[in-house]
Amino acid sequence: MKALVAVKRVVDYNVKVRVKADQTGVETANVKMSMNPFDEIAIEEALRLREAGIVEEVIVVSAGIQQCQETIRTGLAMGADRGVLVLTDVELQPLAVAKLLKAVIEKEGPEIVIIGKQAIDDDCNQTGQMLAALLGWPQATFASKLKIEGGGAEVTREVDGGLETIAFKLPIVVTTDLRLNEPRYASLPNIMKAKKKPIVPMTPEELGVDVAPRLITLKVEEPAKRQGGVKVGSVEELVDKLKNEARVI
Amino acid sequence: MSILVIAEHDNQAVKAATLHAVTAAAEIAEKAGSDVHMLVAGQDCQGAAEAASHIAGIARVLVADDAAYDHGLAENWAPLIIALAPGYSHVLSPATTSGKNLMPRVAALLDVMQISDISAVVAPDTFVRPIYAGNALATVQSRDAIKIITVRGTAFGPAEASVGNAPIEAVAGTGAAGLSEFVRAELSKSERPELTSARVIISGGRGMQSGDNFHLLEKVADKLGAAVGASRAAVDAGFVPNDYQVGQTGKIVAPELYVAVGISGAIQHLAGMKDSKVIVAINKDDEAPIFQIADYGLVGDLFKVLPELDEELGKRQE
Numbered sequence: 111m112k113a114l115v116a117v118k119r120v121v122d123y124n125v126k127v128r129v130k131a132d133q134t135g136v137e138t139a140n141v142k143m144s145m146n147p148f149d150e151i152a153i154e155e156a157l158r159l160r161e162a163g164i165v166e167e168v169i170v171v172s173a174g175i176q177q178c179q180e181t182i183r184t185g186l187a188m189g190a191d192r193g194v195l196v197l198t199d200v201e202l203q204p205l206a207v208a209k210l211l212k213a214v215i216e217k218e219g220p221e222i223v224i225i226g227k228q229a230i231d232d233d234c235n236q237t238g239q240m241l242a243a244l245l246g247w248p249q250a251t252f253a254s255k256l257k258i259e260g261g262g263a264e265v266t267r268e269v270d271g272g273l274e275t276i277a278f279k280l281p282i283v284v285t286t287d288l289r290l291n292e293p294r295y296a297s298l299p300n301i302m303k304a305k306k307k308p309i310v311p312m313t314p315e316e317l318g319v320d321v322a323p324r325l326i327t328l329k330v331e332e333p334a335k336r337q338g339g340v341k342v343g344s345v346e347e348l349v350d351k352l353k354n355e356a357r358v359i
Numbered sequence: 360m361s362i363l364v365i366a367e368h369d370n371q372a373v374k375a376a377t378l379h380a381v382t383a384a385a386e387i388a389e390k391a392g393s394d395v396h397m398l399v400a401g402q403d404c405q406g407a408a409e410a411a412s413h414i415a416g417i418a419r420v421l422v423a424d425d426a427a428y429d430h431g432l433a434e435n436w437a438p439l440i441i442a443l444a445p446g447y448s449h450v451l452s453p454a455t456t457s458g459k460n461l462m463p464r465v466a467a468l469l470d471v472m473q474i475s476d477i478s479a480v481v482a483p484d485t486f487v488r489p490i491y492a493g494n495a496l497a498t499v500q501s502r503d504a505i506k507i508i509t510v511r512g513t514a515f516g517p518a519e520a521s522v523g524n525a526p527i528e529a530v531a532g533t534g535a536a537g538l539s540e541f542v543r544a545e546l547s548k549s550e551r552p553e554l555t556s557a558r559v560i561i562s563g564g565r566g567m568q569s570g571d572n573f574h575l576l577e578k579v580a581d582k583l584g585a586a587v588g589a590s591r592a593a594v595d596a597g598f599v600p601n602d603y604q605v606g607q608t609g610k611i612v613a614p615e616l617y618v619a620v621g622i623s624g625a626i627q628h629l630a631g632m633k634d635s636k637v638i639v640a641i642n643k644d645d646e647a648p649i650f651q652i653a654d655y656g657l658v659g660d661l662f663k664v665l666p667e668l669d670e671e672l673g674k675r676q677e
Binding site: 121123126127129136148203204205208227228230231232233234235236237238239240241242243244247248249251252254264267268269270271272273274275276277278279287288289323324325326327328329330331332333336338339340341342344345346348349351352353356358359 | 430432433434437455456457459460461462463464465466467468470471472473474475476485489490491492493494495496497498499500501502503536537538539540541542543544545546547555559583591594595600601602604607608610615616626627633636637638639645650651652653654655656657658664667668671672675
């Protein structure tokens with residue numbers, strides 16, 4: 111079977127984001143961009159399925175501006191086989207991305223789709239669930255363990271109270287949580303090889319998908335800054351302050 | 360049109376997170392001049408429906424009692440909510456793992472964009488939500504006919520749980536989708552309060568050095584009646600399970616007192632706790648970024664400080 115992994119180009123998790131002065135968004139010019147960390151976990155999981163002989167081919171898909179090609183290239187350097195880039199300048203929201211992915215999936219026919227549970231820029235946590243809904247597939251969200259066998263998937267999910275295991279039918283959409291695996295680094299030979307791997311460009315128009323945003327961002331502001339307080343010299347002083355000044359214990 | 364809140368419950372009681380979502384729903388209802396209903400779906404969930412009927416501001420409780428709704432499988436729940444949706448202007452759920460799992464599936468089936476994790480209601484179609492781990496706040500307006508929303512619990516107070524007496528009405532189920540089946544749950548057993556509803560939280564980071572050392576935190580937690588949390592670094596290092604994690608990708612908390620022990624204060628951790636009322640940081644590195652947001656900082660070796668803290672709290676309790 112084929113596995114398809116969707117990846118997003120986001121502001122690197124180490125960058126301290128700055129809100130633009132005109133309140134239209136955050137500064138992304140001249141800022142380091144990387145693959146969304148949860149999507150790296152998604153690629154790693156797909157590669158492990160291929161190495162276990164369950165999956166024959168791993169396809170990496172991204173949607174957005176031309177530079178998203180670099181993000182796909184990162185996935186190819188990790189070991190994925192080929193890429194698909196849906197090119198658009200429109201600001202893509204999760205529903206639009208889910209519709210684009212559905213159209214690509216209908217062309218490619220994967221039986222397992224793996225996506226990061228959340229992008230660290232918009233923090234929406236929607237795309238995988240929406241994609242599963244549009245396809246009429248089950249959704250194994252927040253996965254920390256994935257077992258494919260006997261035409262089904264048994265997935266352990268991270269839930270508020272602990273862990274939960276669900277048996278799903280295939281085909282399936284899986285969204286990754288942190289502990290699913292530890293993504294590999296791309297080796298130099300693989301980085302070189304990745305340069306030759308194909309990335310097929312497509313457009314939303316070719317796929318017949320309306321990607322117009324449904325949510326309008328009216329403004330983006332900085333949250334109120336929290337003021338640092340005082341340093342205390344001893345445990346005794348700390349407990350005293352908590353009791354008599356802050357009155358929280 | 361009314362507003363529907365999806366209840367999270369254990370068949371007997373409605374979980375605290377839902378009470379915060381009710382407050383958000385009530386704010387929308389007030390601005391829109393409408394009322395709030397609650398859906399309780401599950402198997403043998405009459406007790407929870409009864410509890411829902413007593414929540415302040417709930418005008419009607421809908422109960423869907425069917426084996427298909429046990430264990431909260433999104434594949435089975437989504438069709439039920441879709442069937443009810445035409446009667447509602449907004450459908451809300453708390454931004455818990457269940458709400459985050461379920462609501463985008465509902466939104467996509469209705470062809471609408473979900474508004475995730477709202478922290479304020481500006482107007483019935485306009486909301487504030489944190490982005491970039493809470494380093495920016497976006498005000499967004501929805502153009503969709505029905506608004507599918509998840510609510511950040513820490514941004515809204517809890518609705519009173521025992522004042523109302525709303526009528527309870529059974530609704531027809533939509534059956535099982537046949538796509539997924541519950542196998543088992545391994546839930547963390549703890550006598551301590553739940554992280555998201557605790558009044559006091561004490562969390563450990565990479566500085567704890569091992570999972571075994573968390574017993575030092577637990578002793579202090581028991582003195583304070585606190586929940587125990589952890590930073591992503593401590594979870595990644597395998598010290599504690601992921602359900603301890605406080606941060607952008609873990610739980611968002613805002614207790615009255617948050618004690619961060621051996622936590623440096625990475626952006627992604629601060630995103631999960633910076634709305635706490637009082638923050639205490641204990642760290643041996645006096646340059647640690649956590650001190651920039653802490654109300655009270657104590658520079659010191661946590662292996663000395665924690666036993667001292669335990670003793671000092673013990674003394675005061677005598």
